Every structure is written in structure tokens, then in C-alpha cells.
Amino acid sequence: MHQEITKRNLFCDNVARVMTKPEPRVGEKRPGGRAERVRLSVLQAASELLTEVGYDKMSVEDVAARAGVHKTTVYRRWPTKADLSADAADLHVAEAIPMPDTGDLVEDLKLLARDVAKNIGTEHGARRSRSIVVAAAASDDLTVAMHQFWARRLALSTAVVERAIERGELCESTNAKLLIEAIIGPLWIRLLLTGEPITEEVADEIVDLVISGAKLHEVHTH
Amino acid sequence: MHQEITKRNLFCDNVARVMTKPEPRVGEKRPGGRAERVRLSVLQAASELLTEVGYDKMSVEDVAARAGVHKTTVYRRWPTKADLSADAADLHVAEAIPMPDTGDLVEDLKLLARDVAKNIGTEHGARRSRSIVVAAAASDDLTVAMHQFWARRLALSTAVVERAIERGELCESTNAKLLIEAIIGPLWIRLLLTGEPITEEVADEIVDLVISGAKLHEVHTH
DNA sequence: GTGAAAAAGCAACAAAAGTTGCGACAAGTC
DNA sequence: GACTTGTCGCAACTTTTGTTGCTTTTTCAC
Numbered sequence: 439m440h441q442e443i444t445k446r447n448l449f450c451d452n453v454a455r456v457m458t459k460p461e462p463r464v465g466e467k468r469p470g471g472r473a474e475r476v477r478l479s480v481l482q483a484a485s486e487l488l489t490e491v492g493y494d495k496m497s498v499e500d501v502a503a504r505a506g507v508h509k510t511t512v513y514r515r516w517p518t519k520a521d522l523s524a525d526a527a528d529l530h531v532a533e534a535i536p537m538p539d540t541g542d543l544v545e546d547l548k549l550l551a552r553d554v555a556k557n558i559g560t561e562h563g564a565r566r567s568r569s570i571v572v573a574a575a576a577s578d579d580l581t582v583a584m585h586q587f588w589a590r591r592l593a594l595s596t597a598v599v600e601r602a603i604e605r606g607e608l609c610e611s612t613n614a615k616l617l618i619e620a621i622i623g624p625l626w627i628r629l630l631l632t633g634e635p636i637t638e639e640v641a642d643e644i645v646d647l648v649i650s651g652a653k654l655h656e657v658h659t660h
Numbered sequence: 661m662h663q664e665i666t667k668r669n670l671f672c673d674n675v676a677r678v679m680t681k682p683e684p685r686v687g688e689k690r691p692g693g694r695a696e697r698v699r700l701s702v703l704q705a706a707s708e709l710l711t712e713v714g715y716d717k718m719s720v721e722d723v724a725a726r727a728g729v730h731k732t733t734v735y736r737r738w739p740t741k742a743d744l745s746a747d748a749a750d751l752h753v754a755e756a757i758p759m760p761d762t763g764d765l766v767e768d769l770k771l772l773a774r775d776v777a778k779n780i781g782t783e784h785g786a787r788r789s790r791s792i793v794v795a796a797a798a799s800d801d802l803t804v805a806m807h808q809f810w811a812r813r814l815a816l817s818t819a820v821v822e823r824a825i826e827r828g829e830l831c832e833s834t835n836a837k838l839l840i841e842a843i844i845g846p847l848w849i850r851l852l853l854t855g856e857p858i859t860e861e862v863a864d865e866i867v868d869l870v871i872s873g874a875k876l877h878e879v880h881t882h
Numbered sequence: 883g884t885g886a887a888a889a890a891g892c893a894a895c896a897a898a899a900g901t902t903g904c905g906a907c908a909a910g911t912c
Numbered sequence: 913g914a915c916t917t918g919t920c921g922c923a924a925c926t927t928t929t930g931t932t933g934c935t936t937t938t939t940c941a942c
Contacts, residue, residue, distance in 0.1 A: 471908070471909060471910095472907095472908060472909080472919075472920080473908090473909080473918075473919060473920090476919085476920080492797065493797070494797060494798040497898080497899080498899075498900085499898085499899080507920080507921090508920065508921050508922070509899090509900085510900095510901080510902090510920080510921075510922080511919080511920055511921075513899095513900065513901075514919085514920090515919095519899095543875075568797050569797075571793070571794075571797075571852055571853070572793075572794050572797045572798075575714065575715070575716060575790050575791075575793075575794045576716040576794075581855070584853065584855075585853075585854060585855035588853050588854040588855070589854065592854065607875070608875065613865065613869065615856075616846065616862070616865060616866060616869055617869065619845070619846035619849060619850070619854075619866075620842050620845065620846050620866060620869060620870055622845075622849065623841070623842065623844075623845020623846040623847075623848065623849045624838065624841035624842050624845040625845075626845065626848070626849050626852070626853065627841060627844065627845045627848050627849070628841070630793055630848070630852060631793065631806065631807075631810050631848065632807060632810040632811065632814065632841075633803070633806075633807035633810070634837075640838070643835065643838060644838060644841075644842060647835065647838055647839065647842060647870070648842055648869070648870060648873065649873055649875045650873045650875060651870065651871055651872045651873020651875070653765075653829070653830065653871045653872060653873070693938070693939060693940095694889075694890075694937090694938060694939075695888080695889060695890085695938085695939080698889085698890075719928080719929080720929075720930080721928085721929080729890080729891090730890065730891050730892070731929090731930085732890080732891075732892080732930095732931080732932090733889080733890055733891075735929095735930065735931075736889085736890090737889095
């Protein structure tokens with residue numbers, strides 16, 4: 439097993455096509471050869487199985503087998519399936535995701551929403567994304583990691599809104615975070631609760647709804 | 661064990677304080693005594709454990725023990741933990757939830773959103789709700805059941821919007837389902853993804869945002 | 883009440899998940 | 913290259929989870 443295994447980010451490999459691995463993992467005792475190779479092939483295998491069969495139906499032994507590694511090796515590195523899944527999903531990175539900046543708020547938001555839809559709307563993406571949520575529910579540590587991940591994600595997304603505020607497209611009192619949540623929330627509950635289809639059309643629709651507002655507008659002056 | 665065990669609905673006991681059990685379960689061979697008593701105490705135990713420790717940390721044996729019943733009894737009735745959880749969560753009822761009808765759209769929606777926030781915003785409610793989602797991810801049957809549950813829930817909720825359309829508060833082309841999704845979506849992703857607080861204030865805020873729209877309004881005429 | 887049928891209890895079993903100790907070997911150090 | 917140490921493979925083990933056959937108890941129809 440000598441081919442380089444490219445690291446995939448479960449959350450972001452559609453959202454952020456760039457996936458620079460910043461430091462080659464600091465705390466490593468032996469970053470040089472087999473150890474790292476094994477680590478990568480296990481994570482790769484876990485990642486694949488998460489998207490293929492989902493968290494519940496994935497077993498640690500399956501992962502080990504696919505990685506061509508003994509199960510004790512896996513258990514020694516990752517205490518639980520949840521931890522392994524978290525690492526495979528790369529919950530800890532995902533910084534520096536390029537955010538749209540077209541100069542037009544609606545356009546930016548639609549690009550953003552469509553990206554989410556693309557990411558969680560496919561069969562594989564759906565299983566992958568669901569797996570993370572399920573894994574996170576299994577471990578308090580992982581829950582925290584996921585919350586942190588989303589805090590970073592939301593902070594990045596709200597930049598789009600804040601630029602629009604600066605341009606005068608939005609009122610200064612706009613709650614940027616809530617706005618983003620109102621856009622991606624419907625997409626995610628379709629994935630996790632209702633099972634309704636998740637398409638780019640829906641993504642666009644939701645942006646239009648949230649930006650323009652549902653209500654028949656009275657005359658506003660500014 | 662002779663006290664009557666009151667059936668609880670995991671999804672709805674805050675949302676719908678009324679919880680009429682329509683028929684006393686038809687397909688039963690022996691609805692008379694012990695069998696039903698056992699069934700109820702197992703479901704009660706499962707329901708409690710789901711809210712106390714969550715789906716992952718709940719084991720079928722724990723449920724059996726708390727119900728004062730042998731584990732084989734539980735396994736024979738409910739093939740998997742997911743099925744048991746589904747039954748405990750009562751995914752199949754939840755019809756006839758009273759929906760607000762104050763004559764004012766914003767008021768109605770806020771009542772609705774606050775209800776959701778109350779339901780999933782407490783520590784117990786959160787664990788309970790998360791448990792359902794996680795359980796649903798473990799079984800295709802259950803996934804379908806949950807989707808059906810939500811289809812019914814959304815259909816009930818959209819009635820609120822449709823009444824507002826009839827009153828002329830909203831444009832006729834309003835996508836009622838999407839509007840409801842935009843309101844409850846942010847609350848649920850706070851529960852399942854971001855971990856941000858879920859309060860009645862947020863519920864109100866999101867309704868205001870979605871109804872009025874984020875954009876600085878141009879003059880509209882109707 | 884009595885008997886047939888249903889359901890629960892019990893114990894023993896089977897399978898899956900997770901752990902431990904040890905020998906072998908590979909990686910980094912001198 | 914020899915030494916030290918981290919990591920892997922392997923086998924044996926424990927624990928947890930789920931199953932099966934049989935017995936006992938309970939319900940319900942008569």
C-alpha cells in the first residue's frame with residue numbers, strides 16, 4: 439500500500455474544493471511512514487463506509503478490514519466509533535472555506551444555499567451528513583466539536599451578510615446569524631426530519647423568501 | 661404494578677397537551693391484562709431512558725430492567741432498539757394537534773415557534789428529540805415513519821399560513837410549507853448542529869425575520 | 883372452573899463489540 | 913549498523929447484545 443491517500447473532508451469536499459492540510463499533524467510521535475499510512479487508510483475507509491452505509495451500520499471491524507488493518511489497531515487509536523467518525527469527518531479543520539462575494543447579497547446567499555443543497559442533497563451526501571449528526575449525538579466530546587465546527591462555519595457565512603450591511607443592502611440591525619440559519623435550516627430539516635427533496639431550486643426559493651419576507655409589504659421609507 | 665401508566669408522546673407532550681389515544685390498539689390478541697400492562701411499562705421505561713440518557717446510551721436490557729420485565733419479552737415485541745424507540749416516541753399518532761388561530765398571522769406563527777422552542781429547548785426535550793432523529797437514522801422503516809409524521813405535522817402547520825392567505829395577510833403565491841420550514845428550521849439546527857440556545861425570544865425573532873424579510877424594503881403596491 | 887392459546891420467565895446459547903498481553907517489526911537516534 | 917521505542921498483528925479473552933427452546937403463568941372463551 440504505497441499510493442498516497444488523499445484526505446477527504448466529509449463536510450466540505452463539495453463546499454470547499456480546496457482542502458489544504460495545514461500542519462502534518464503535530465502531536466504525532468512518528469509522522470514518517472507506516473503509522474501515518476495506516477492512519478490515513480483507516481480514515482479513508484471510515485469515510486467511505488460512513489457515506490456508503492451510514493454510521494449505524496458501519497462497524498469498526500469493517501473499517502479495519504477495508505483499511506487492511508487489524509481491528510486492535512483501530513481501537514487503540516480511536517477509543518470509540520464516534521471518535522473515529524469525527525476524525526474521518528474531519529470536524530476539527532474546515533477553516534478557510536471560500537465564501538461567495540459577488541457584490542450582490544441575494545446572489546451570494548443563493549450560491550451559499552445551493553452549495554449546502556448540493557452537499558447534503560445527494561444520496562451519498564445525505565448519508566454522510568446524517569452520519570456526522572448521529573455520531574455527534576453519541577459523544578459529548580464530539581457534540582462539542584461539532585458545535586465548534588458550526589460556530590466557525592456560521593462565522594464565515596455571516597461575513598457575506600455583513601458585507602451586504604456595509605454596502606447598505608441590509609439594515610444595520612440585521613441579525614446575520616439568524617438570517618443564515620433561516621436559509622440553511624430548512625435544507626437541513628429536510629435532510630434530518632421531513633425527507634422532502636433538497637434541490638438547488640428550493641435553495642433559491644428559500645433565499646428569496648427570507649430576503650423579501652413573506653408579508654405583503656407596506657410602504658417603507660429609508 | 662397496578663397504577664395506570666399514562667402514555668406520553670415524546671414529540672408532542674409539550675406541543676399538544678391533549679393526547680387522546682384513539683383506539684386501544686386494534687391488532688392486539690389479548691388487550692386485557694398483563695400483556696398490555698407490560699407493553700405500557702416497557703414503553704414508559706424506554707421513553708424515560710430516551711430522555712434521560714439518550715438513544716445511544718440506552719440499552720434494551722436497561723429498558724427491560726426498569727420496566728421490571730425480562731429482556732426476551734422486550735426483544736420479542738420490538739425487534740430492534742430503533743423500533744422500540746419509535747413506539748416509545750409514538751411516531752404514529754400525533755394527529756389533531758391544536759394549532760393556534762388568533763386571527764393574526766404573526767401571532768399564530770410565534771405561538772407555533774415558541775411551542776417548538778419549548779419542546780426542544782429544554783435539556784430533556786433536547787435529548788428526547790435528538791433521540792428520535794438518531795433512532796430514525798438507524799432504520800429505514802423508522803425513517804419513513806418519521807417522514808410521515810412530519811408530513812402530517814407540516815400539513816397541520818401550514819393551515820395557519822393558509823388562513824392568513826385567505827384573510828389577505830399574505831400573497832396567494834406564498835409557499836406555505838417553505839415558510840413554516842424557514843421558521844422551525846433554525847430552531848432545529850440549533851438543536852442538531854450548532855448548539856446555540858433555543859429560546860422563545862429566538863422563536864419570536866425568527867418569525868419577525870421571515871415575515872418581514874431581511875431586505876430594506878422598496879415600495880410595494882397591491 | 884376448565885382448557886386452549888398467548889405471552890412472560892428463565893437459562894443457555896450465539897454473535898458482535900471491545901480489551902489485553904505479547905511477540906514481531908518498522909522508525910527514528912546515535 | 914545497533915539500540916531504543918512506538919506501532920502493528922495476532923490470539924485469547926471479557927463484555928455486551930441479541931436469540932432460541934422450553935417451562936410457567938395469565939387471559940379469555942366456554
